[in-house]
Amino acid sequence: MKPHYELSGPEDAPVVVLGNSLGTTTALWDRQLPVLHRRFRVLRYDHRGHGGSGVVDGPYRIDDLADDVLELLDALGLARVSYCGVSMGGMVGMWLAGHAPERIERLVLCCTTAGFATAQPWLERAAAVRGSGTGALAAAAVGRWFTPAFRAESPEVVAGFAANLSSVDDEGYAGCCEALAAMDLRSVLPVIEAPTVVISGASDEATPPECGRFIADSVPGATFHLVPGAHLANVESADEVSAIVEAHL
Numbered sequence: 001m002k003p004h005y006e007l008s009g010p011e012d013a014p015v016v017v018l019g020n021s022l023g024t025t026t027a028l029w030d031r032q033l034p035v036l037h038r039r040f041r042v043l044r045y046d047h048r049g050h051g052g053s054g055v056v057d058g059p060y061r062i063d064d065l066a067d068d069v070l071e072l073l074d075a076l077g078l079a080r081v082s083y084c085g086v087s088m089g090g091m092v093g094m095w096l097a098g099h100a101p102e103r104i105e106r107l108v109l110c111c112t113t114a115g116f117a118t119a120q121p122w123l124e125r126a127a128a129v130r131g132s133g134t135g136a137l138a139a140a141a142v143g144r145w146f147t148p149a150f151r152a153e154s155p156e157v158v159a160g161f162a163a164n165l166s167s168v169d170d171e172g173y174a175g176c177c178e179a180l181a182a183m184d185l186r187s188v189l190p191v192i193e194a195p196t197v198v199i200s201g202a203s204d205e206a207t208p209p210e211c212g213r214f215i216a217d218s219v220p221g222a223t224f225h226l227v228p229g230a231h232l233a234n235v236e237s238a239d240e241v242s243a244i245v246e247a248h249l
């Protein structure tokens with residue numbers, strides 16, 4: 001299904017697509033926009049069930065989320081783009097670069113993994129959210145997304161992310177959890193041709209730095225950066241991440 005999208009920045013500039021993590025919306029990238037708009041046309045979109053996108057019943061697979069991006073690129077007449085993704089958005093990026101290499105110019109993978117050790121926690125979370133809704137997850141989620149120091153310093157930013165998560169459709173969130181349960185992208189990493197940068201948050205417990213290092217070691221020529229922050233390190237270390245992204249793209 002074609003997702004909700006927002007295009008911004010200079011109309012004649014090369015396009016970079018920004019992919020979000022589970023439970024977040026296009027607002028995830030607000031802090032990167034001033035830097036990216038200097039040189040790029042920015043295409044942000046929401047995963048199915050998230051933000052302004054429609055929802056279909058789950059379970060989904062990462063392939064479905066990636067097909068949504070390809071449908072959007074086709075609808076906008078974009079043959080080839082660069083792609084940056086945080087967490088689940090990064091998984092979509094790995095899938096696209098591995099399965100549709102002709103569409104991906106350069107790749108940034110932030111706070112992500114090519115596979116989880118076990119599916120069970122994701123299946124349990126899918127069941128929990130179908131029972132109690134996304135609002136019930138918000139407090140625990142922001143505890144994974146931001147360090148205690150950032151939560152204390154920027155409570156209004158954290159509250160905004162919690163509110164956005166609470167607005168995510170329950171079935172859409174659950175379907176994405178099931179995509180994460182089934183996701184294993186390890187076999188595509190060695191065939192990725194797009195020049196790739198991997199970024200991890202030093203305090204990320206959801207996709208710890210060793211997950212990023214594994215990706216960087218497996219994608220030919222990829223480089224690895226460790227920045228301060230937890231799972232949404234692009235928010236917490238916005239300047240560092242923006243500089244890495246701009247330099248790579």
Ligand SMILES: O=C(O)CC1=CCC(=O)O1
Pocket residue numbers: 020021022023086087088089141144180206231
């Ligand atoms: O559990 C979370 O919220 C962290 C996370 C894992 C995959 C993703 O996109 O976010």
